[in-house]
Amino acid sequence: MSPPAILVDLRSDTQTRPTPAMRQAMADAPVGDEQRGEDPSTNRLCEMVAEILGKDAAVFLPSGVMSNQIAMLVHCRAGDEILADELSHIVGSEGAGAAALAGAMIRPLQGVHGIYTADQVEQAIRPGKRNAPRTRLAVIEQTSNRGGGTIWPLDTVRSVSEKARQHGLALHMDGARLLNAVVASGVPAKDYAQYVDSTWLDLSKGLGGPIGSVLAGSAEFIEQAWIWKHRLGGAMRQSGILAAAGIYALEHHVDRLAQDHDNARLFAKRIAAIPGIVLDPSRVETNLVFFDVRGTGLTAAELAARLWQQGIGIGQEGKYRMRAVTHLDVDGAGIEQAAAAVAKLSAG
Numbered sequence: 001m002s003p004p005a006i007l008v009d010l011r012s013d014t015q016t017r018p019t020p021a022m023r024q025a026m027a028d029a030p031v032g033d034e035q036r037g038e039d040p041s042t043n044r045l046c047e048m049v050a051e052i053l054g055k056d057a058a059v060f061l062p063s064g065v066m067s068n069q070i071a072m073l074v075h076c077r078a079g080d081e082i083l084a085d086e087l088s089h090i091v092g093s094e095g096a097g098a099a100a101l102a103g104a105m106i107r108p109l110q111g112v113h114g115i116y117t118a119d120q121v122e123q124a125i126r127p128g129k130r131n132a133p134r135t136r137l138a139v140i141e142q143t144s145n146r147g148g149g150t151i152w153p154l155d156t157v158r159s160v161s162e163k164a165r166q167h168g169l170a171l172h173m174d175g176a177r178l179l180n181a182v183v184a185s186g187v188p189a190k191d192y193a194q195y196v197d198s199t200w201l202d203l204s205k206g207l208g209g210p211i212g213s214v215l216a217g218s219a220e221f222i223e224q225a226w227i228w229k230h231r232l233g234g235a236m237r238q239s240g241i242l243a244a245a246g247i248y249a250l251e252h253h254v255d256r257l258a259q260d261h262d263n264a265r266l267f268a269k270r271i272a273a274i275p276g277i278v279l280d281p282s283r284v285e286t287n288l289v290f291f292d293v294r295g296t297g298l299t300a301a302e303l304a305a306r307l308w309q310q311g312i313g314i315g316q317e318g319k320y321r322m323r324a325v326t327h328l329d330v331d332g333a334g335i336e337q338a339a340a341a342v343a344k345l346s347a348g
């Protein structure tokens with residue numbers, strides 16, 4: 001449903017439109033047949049991402065969901081168990097793909113703001129008994145989306161990784177917002193990625209591209225991933241048009257994620273000051289801002305609908321919980337405008 005005119009869309013960082021310069025890069029892209037390994041732009045994008053993540057190889061996929069699904073398909077066989085935080089995207093937002101596609105079961109761990117510990121992994125690992133599932137894979141989400149855009153500290157990633165390896169588990173990192181974590185923490189992507197067997201970057205979230213993700217890992221892992229890419233219909237042809245947008249984004253839209261984080265903090269500060277709204281600004285680590293509107297007398301759905309009528313998009317995440325996400329197409333003025341609209345509507 002379209003609002004009268006969308007002024008500020010904070011529903012997701014997927015709401016960005018390709019910029020004129022990005023569209024130009026797409027138009028100019030050299031292309032070939034991706035399935036045959038002959039698309040120069042896609043090959044270049046994959047090399048760039050493998051380099052950024054310090055992995056042997058990478059493969060271009062249509063979406064982040066497909067990156068997660070293929071990783072689970074490669075790492076697991078039917079009947080395996082996967083450990084993941086209960087708030088994670090693979091638990092709540094991928095159509096139970098682990099079960100439907102890989103035939104694996106996810107055991108949700110109760111982390112703190114989406115982050116669990118090596119101890120929790122240790123406790124969750126099943127004994128190697130005939131009647132127990134085989135615990136095979138652990139998945140971490142950097143940053144944790146529903147955890148509030150929280151950053152997995154490098155030490156936690158390392159200790160979870162050590163525990164996983166000790167017990168023969170593979171470790172996969174959902175990197176939908178890995179670069180947000182990198183920019184906010186100053187820790188290079190490689191440093192996080194060195195502890196995991198597979199990970200990926202999303203081109204269509206904060207990076208501002210229209211489509212795609214790039215999944216990286218060992219040469220052997222990527223070989224296996226390619227088989228699933230074909231099987232699932234994710235092998236493409238002249239995908240260089242899309243890859244060029246990704247290359248452009250990696251060259252121009254990474255450092256600027258810091259602005260999104262500044263805008264998220266600004267928004268959080270304004271929202272936290274509104275009577276009836278509960279938000280702890282110190283919880284805002286990257287570009288996601290969650291808040292509770294119970295005290296305004298409105299549900300999240302009511303407030304979201306009224307905001308939408310004024311051209312402001314803010315997502316509902318529960319009966320009283322809302323989520324605002326900053327990105328490339330929202331500036332400081334937009335943040336002030338959105339916050340002012342929330343303040344006005346909350347006042348009745």
Ligand SMILES: *Cc1c(COP(=O)(O)O)cnc(C)c1O
Nearest residue numbers: 063064065089141145174176202
């Ligand atoms: C958006 C998202 C995905 C899925 O990415 P798509 O490119 O939209 O398929 C996976 N994990 C997390 C944490 C996400 O936020």
